[in-house]
Structures are given as C-alpha cells and as structure tokens.
Amino acid sequence: MLDTMRMNRIRPKPTGESRPLLLAGHPALDFLNTRMRVNRELVDFLQCDEDVLRWLNQAGLLVAKSRRSTAPMSLVDAARTLRANIRSLVEKRKAGQRGDPSVLNGFLVGAQSYPQLLWNKPRTLTIERLRRQDTPAGILAPIAEAAADLLATGDFNLVKRCEDETCVLWFSDQTKSHHRRWCSTMLCGNRHKVAAYRKRRRAEGV
Numbered sequence: 001m002l003d004t005m006r007m008n009r010i011r012p013k014p015t016g017e018s019r020p021l022l023l024a025g026h027p028a029l030d031f032l033n034t035r036m037r038v039n040r041e042l043v044d045f046l047q048c049d050e051d052v053l054r055w056l057n058q059a060g061l062l063v064a065k066s067r068r069s070t071a072p073m074s075l076v077d078a079a080r081t082l083r084a085n086i087r088s089l090v091e092k093r094k095a096g097q098r099g100d101p102s103v104l105n106g107f108l109v110g111a112q113s114y115p116q117l118l119w120n121k122p123r124t125l126t127i128e129r130l131r132r133q134d135t136p137a138g139i140l141a142p143i144a145e146a147a148a149d150l151l152a153t154g155d156f157n158l159v160k161r162c163e164d165e166t167c168v169l170w171f172s173d174q175t176k177s178h179h180r181r182w183c184s185t186m187l188c189g190n191r192h193k194v195a196a197y198r199k200r201r202r203a204e205g206v
C-alpha cells in the first residue's frame, strides 16, 4: 500500500510509445503489470479513468459505454486500490504466507451478474450472463474474479515474478518445460543474454 501511495505521488507519465504489456498469460497478473519499469523508472499506466477503460478493452474485458461509473470513487483510484491488494495477496501466496483479502472481497461484493434469456433466431435461445457495470467495483469485477480464482486454484509454482532483479512483472508460466524465467525474452531475457555474453567474454579476456 505504501508503495502505491508513493507511486501516486510520483506519477511519472507513460511515454507515447510505451503501453502496458499483455504477456502474463493471466488477466489478474496482466493487471498487476500495468505498473512496470520503463528505462529503469517505475511507470504506472493507470493515470486516469480512461486508462483503466482502455486497458480493460485491450485485455478483452470490454466495458459497455452506457454503463460507466457514476459512483463517488473514481475508477482509477478503485483500480489502483484493487491492484495493490491483488499484488500483496499474490506476493503472500507465493511466499506461502497468509494475506488479508478483505479489499478484494469488498470488490467481489460489487461483482454482480445476472442471467438473461436472449432470443437470437426463431429457434435459437441462449442464456447469457451479463454484468452490472455501473460502479467501479462492477467494472473491475472481471479482474477481481480472475484474481480470486488465481489465488484459490492457481498453481503458484508456475506463478512467477520475472527473475530480473529490477523487473516487477509477474507471469503464469504456461510453457511445457515450466522453465520460463523472464517476463519476456525480448525484454529481460535478451538483456540477460547480452550481459552473460559480455561477462563470458571478459572472463575469457577477449
């Protein structure tokens, strides 16, 4: 929480070309990764309500325009609060410790959905589950539910933080060998390959 408060104060602006990455293999972890290092600086991609809506859209958790929040707590504040709690719970769970899920549970209270009968063609009826998305908790419900599911049922041997010491990105290792070490081979993986190569060259006195 302290970390988040500090971030709120600093609020470095994401640069035009940088955007949040969807590489974690799980929506709740991708949501954590909306805060990442860009050129060594911690950058928060969630700066305003529009950023949150854009990210939900990019992550395929689309929010209908007519159902946006009218509640007093802004969507971005709610998103950051939820993200901080999910981060803490994921870190605790990974460390084999007990966390406090009360904030996440509070969001889950606002995660309301209901079935609706849809008559598509004369002989085709389906029941679809629709979400109430008129509050920040309702809009963020897909994330809260995904996080709860990950925490309760996920294999945390495969939920990993990138091995780069300065990297803050999390991912779910879905490779066959389960040896994924980096958030991305293009980012940290490549950097470490180059660093290891230089070290080897130095050791060889080249």
Ligand SMILES: [Zn+2]
Binding pocket: 162, 163, 164, 167, 168, 169, 182, 183, 184, 187, 188, 189
């Ligand atoms: Zn990384």
